[in-house]
Every structure is written in C-alpha cells, then in structure tokens.
Amino acid sequence: MRLQNFKTGILSCLLVFVLVLGLSVQSFAAQKVGKEKKFVLGWLSQPQIVEKFGRISDSIWSYAELGLQEYKSAKILADTLEKAGFTVERGLAGMPTCFVGTYGSGKPVIGILGEYDALPMLSQKGRVPNQDPVIKGAPGHGCGHNTMGTAGISAAIAVKEAMDKYGFKGTIKFFGSPAEETVISRPHMIRAGLFEDVDAVIDNHSSSGFGTSYGRGGNALFSTVFSFTGRTSHGASPWGGRSALDGVEIMNVATNYLREHLLFSYRMHYVIIEGGEAPNVVPDKASVWYYVRNSDERLEDMYRRVVNCAKAGALATGTELSIRVITAIHQRYANKAAAELFQKNIELVGMPEWSEEEQAFAKALQKDLGRSERGMPTKVGRLREPRGVFVGGGSSDVGDVSLVAPLATIRFPGQVPGAISHHWSSVATNYGTTAWKGLNAGAKAMAASAIDLLTKPKELKQLRDEFEVQAKEHPYKPFLPDDVTPPLDLNEELMKKWRQLMEKFYIEDK
Numbered sequence: 363m364r365l366q367n368f369k370t371g372i373l374s375c376l377l378v379f380v381l382v383l384g385l386s387v388q389s390f391a392a393q394k395v396g397k398e399k400k401f402v403l404g405w406l407s408q409p410q411i412v413e414k415f416g417r418i419s420d421s422i423w424s425y426a427e428l429g430l431q432e433y434k435s436a437k438i439l440a441d442t443l444e445k446a447g448f449t450v451e452r453g454l455a456g457m458p459t460c461f462v463g464t465y466g467s468g469k470p471v472i473g474i475l476g477e478y479d480a481l482p483m484l485s486q487k488g489r490v491p492n493q494d495p496v497i498k499g500a501p502g503h504g505c506g507h508n509t510m511g512t513a514g515i516s517a518a519i520a521v522k523e524a525m526d527k528y529g530f531k532g533t534i535k536f537f538g539s540p541a542e543e544t545v546i547s548r549p550h551m552i553r554a555g556l557f558e559d560v561d562a563v564i565d566n567h568s569s570s571g572f573g574t575s576y577g578r579g580g581n582a583l584f585s586t587v588f589s590f591t592g593r594t595s596h597g598a599s600p601w602g603g604r605s606a607l608d609g610v611e612i613m614n615v616a617t618n619y620l621r622e623h624l625l626f627s628y629r630m631h632y633v634i635i636e637g638g639e640a641p642n643v644v645p646d647k648a649s650v651w652y653y654v655r656n657s658d659e660r661l662e663d664m665y666r667r668v669v670n671c672a673k674a675g676a677l678a679t680g681t682e683l684s685i686r687v688i689t690a691i692h693q694r695y696a697n698k699a700a701a702e703l704f705q706k707n708i709e710l711v712g713m714p715e716w717s718e719e720e721q722a723f724a725k726a727l728q729k730d731l732g733r734s735e736r737g738m739p740t741k742v743g744r745l746r747e748p749r750g751v752f753v754g755g756g757s758s759d760v761g762d763v764s765l766v767a768p769l770a771t772i773r774f775p776g777q778v779p780g781a782i783s784h785h786w787s788s789v790a791t792n793y794g795t796t797a798w799k800g801l802n803a804g805a806k807a808m809a810a811s812a813i814d815l816l817t818k819p820k821e822l823k824q825l826r827d828e829f830e831v832q833a834k835e836h837p838y839k840p841f842l843p844d845d846v847t848p849p850l851d852l853n854e855e856l857m858k859k860w861r862q863l864m865e866k867f868y869i870e871d872k
C-alpha cells in the first residue's frame with residue numbers, strides 16, 4: 363500500500379513536471395527539441411516568471427492608455443527589458459512611446475513585435491462576467507494589447523537567457539509599437555529605418571484560440587480627417603454665412619452614392635468629429651473622420667474618389683477644404699514558411715490547462731453574451747490557409763512590416779471564446795489568470811520560433827527566399843504620404859481627461 367502510494371506519488375510528480383513545462387510528452391516525441399528550445403520553454407514555465415509577466419500585463423490593462431499616449435505602458439515594458447540586460451532606445455520615429463530593445467550582436471537579427479494601446483469607451487472590471495465599468499466611458503483593453511507587448515518582451519528575455527547560457531550568435535530585437543488600434547506607428551518606424559537589418563519578424567495577437575495563418579489578409583486603409591471652414595452668422599439670418607457642416611453633409615451624401623460603384627471588397631465608415639455647437643449659430647468649422655479601406659490594388663483609386671466627394675462638398679457650399687491624413691497602411695502578407703514554423707511551435711507548446719474557476723468564469727460570460735457555454739478551448743488550431751481574393755475586414759499596420767521583412771502572426775489564447783473584440787466583454791477577459799496563461803503560451807511559441815530562426819540557418823533561409831519573391835512582386839511603396847508625421851495630438855485631450863480619474867484604479871506592484 364505504501365509502495366503503491368510512493369509509486370503514485372512519483373508518477374504524479376512527473377505528471378506535474380510535464381504539465382508545468384506546458385509540454386505534452388507526445389509533442390516532444392513528435393518533434394526533436396533542441397536544448398536551447400527546451401531551455402526557453404522551461405524558463406518561461408517557472409511559476410514566478412508566469413506571475414511576473416502576468417502582473418505587468420495586468421498593470422498595462424489598468425493603465426488602458428490610448429494610442430500615442432501609452433507613456434506608462436511603454437515605460438514598464440522598456441524598463442523590464444533594460445533591467446534584463448537589453449539596450450533600449452526610446453522615443454523613436456517621432457513617437458515618445460515607441461521603443462526598441464536589442465540584445466546580442468550580428469546576424470541573424472530576429473524581431474518580435476509588441477503593442478500596448480487601449481480603446482476608448484470600453485472601461486470594464488476584470489473577470490466580471492457582465493457589463494460593469496471601472497469608470498463609465500473610460501478607455502479599456504478590448505483587444506488584449508496589454509497581453510501582447512508583455513508576451514513579446516517575455517519571449518525576448520527568454521531568448522536572451524538562452525543566448526547567455528548557450529552562447530549562440532545573433533540579435534533579438536523587441537519593437538515597442540504604439541497606436542496599433544489607430545494603425546499609426548509601423549509606417550513611421552519603417553521610414554525611420556528601424557527594420558532595416560531585420561531578417562524575420564514574429565508578430566503576435568491575443569485571441570481565444572492558439573494558431574497562425576499565412577497569405578494576404580486584412581484591408582489597406584487611409585485614415586483621414588476632412589475639415590471644412592466656412593463663415594459663421596446668426597441662425598435666423600443665415601444668408602451671410604457659409605456652413606462648414608453643410609460641406610460635411612454633402613460630402614457624406616456623395617460618398618454614400620459612391621458606395622454602389624465600388625467593388626464589394628471596400629469598407630468605408632466615418633464619424634463627424636466637429637459639427638457646430640448650436641443650431642442658431644451657423645458653424646464655420648466642421649470635420650469628418652473617414653476610414654477608407656480596400657485591397658492594396660484598389661485603395662488609392664477609391665481614396666481619390668472619396669477626396670473628390672470632399673471637394674464637391676466644399677465647392678457646393680462655398681467653404682474651404684483641408685485634408686489631414688492620420689495614417690495610411692497596406693494589407694498584410696503573412697509568410698507561409700514563417701507560419702509553418704510557428705505552427706510547429708504552437709503545437710509543441712499546446713493549449714494551457716484552465717482551472718475550474720477559469721472555466722466557470724468563461725461559461726458565466728458566455729451565458730451573459732447569449733453564446734454557447736463551452737468554456738475555454740482545449741486544443742490548438744490548425745494552420746489557416748489564405749482566404750482567397752476577398753479578404754476584407756479590419757486593418758493593421760503590421761501589414762507594412764510584412765512588406766519589409768518575412769512575418770507571420772502567432773495568435774495566442776487567454777480570451778474567452780465568444781467574448782466580443784472591441785467590446786467590454788473582451789476587456790473583462792484580458793485581465794487575470796487566463797490572460798497570464800495565454801500570454802505565457804504565446805511567449806513560449808514566440809521564443810521557440812525565435813530560437814529556430816537564430817540557430818537553424820536553413821529554416822531562416824526558407825522564410826527569406828519566399829520573402830525575396832514577394833518583394834519583387836510587391837515592392838514596398840508606403841501609402842503614407844511623405845509629409846505626414848505621427849499625430850501625437852490625436853488622443854491627447856481624451857487621455858488627459860480620463861487619466862486623472864483612472865489613476866486611483868491603477869494596479870501596480872509598489
């Protein structure tokens with residue numbers, strides 16, 4: 363009986379050991395795992411490491427800083443890299459919250475991307491399965507970017523630890539990339555030459571699943587503010603005035619007629635950000651902010667036609683038009699060889715084990731959202747193939763990076779399946795232990811992939827060869843006009859207003 367207990371004890375210890383490493387025996391057997399890779403997976407599995415980076419993610423979640431205002435979020439990530447021994451350059455490419463951390467020297471140079479900006483109006487208490495804001499109307503992390511920057515730095519630091527231990531050559535770089543939600547930073551970072559020496563880039567995004575994909579995705583985009591300036595007058599004697607709001611309205615009528623004559627791949631949406639303050643004062647200033655989205659091939663023609671609609675509004679109303687491009691970006695071209703390599707590492711790492719409490723929270727949230735109550739996922743996804751000609755949907759400035767270096771995105775788990783992106787339900791799930799485990803799994807897949815690219819020249823060559831062919835077909839020509847600088851003012855007022863109210867809810871290690 364005693365011996366039996368002893369045996370069971372040893373067995374369960376071994377089982378715990380394997381579980382702690384987060385690796386199934388099967389996946390180890392199926393893939394030959396080198397010592398450097400074993401090391402980074404083990405290093406990231408240490409409970410104190412999971413907790414350390416989990417807490418950083420939770421802090422960034424509580425800061426919930428909007429694009430280009432991510433001062434505290436960028437600082438905590440950059441400081442952590444610096445403390446770990448990285449050389450950190452801050453305030454790059456004209457953006458105070460853009461930074462690059464570098465460790466090692468010489469070729470190859472492997473980059474990891476990381477984001478940390480939040481979204482407006484989504485404030486929500488963490489791990490509360492019904493809508494319950496921390497501060498009503500304040501920003502929140504509804505896309506999981508708090509976990510992404512954190513996953514990226516933890517992967518980079520794990521790789522650095524392996525470099526120190528095994529002495530292999532090369533450079534690991536972490537690219538702290540602000541304002542992804544407004545798709546702003548990457549064209550400026552490329553223009554500043556930050557990716558010039560990079561051989562391959564590992565991108566990541568928070569998700570409910572664990573997987574990757576290749577091929578062309580998303581939409582190219584122009585984000586532009588059209589401003590009209592007229593002449594004010596009394597609303598009851600308006601003949602002396604020229605309404606700037608009329609200019610906006612005529613432009614919007616014209617673009618809505620334009621829709622019929624655009625190929626279905628387009629997306630177009632706008633908000634009027636300035637339109638007067640009282641009906642009895644003719645507004646002399648009005649502005650409308652447009653997102654104009656299409657495939658790389660169709661974007662510029664569509665944009666030119668939208669600009670013509672704006673000109674028509676100004677001409678018809680006798681107002682003056684000014685055009686401010688906030689950003690302009692390409693579609694994404696995910697590298698197949700990179701995605702195949704990342705997929706192997708995703709399968710090696712496997713889906714985290716979720717606790718009963720985590721499953722219960724997931725089901726409660728799913729119930730509140732009217733979704734099927736299936737809890738957290740148990741299996742990693744399969745490699746996703748390209749979706750064909752029409753890919754549509756959202757946009758990311760990661761696209762521009764995919765045109766200057768081979769890149770694919772590792773989607774890592776942590777969000778509850780059925781939680782809605784850019785919605786309070788996503789904010790609720792991006793905090794706490796599911797987010798910690800998810801970002802840790804993502805960090806493992808990234809670190810393992812970086813090890814492959816640093817130590818196996820043949821693997822890296824496959825990515826590079828595919829990229830060289832693509833670069834000939836689609837040479838990088840930025841959509842971003844040469845004279846556009848980062849719009850540092852974009853969220854300044856909004857963040858100033860919320861920051862003072864949010865400060866007392868910051869989650870920080872004192």
Ligand SMILES: [Zn+2]
Pocket residue numbers: 505506507542567
């Ligand atoms: Zn996102």
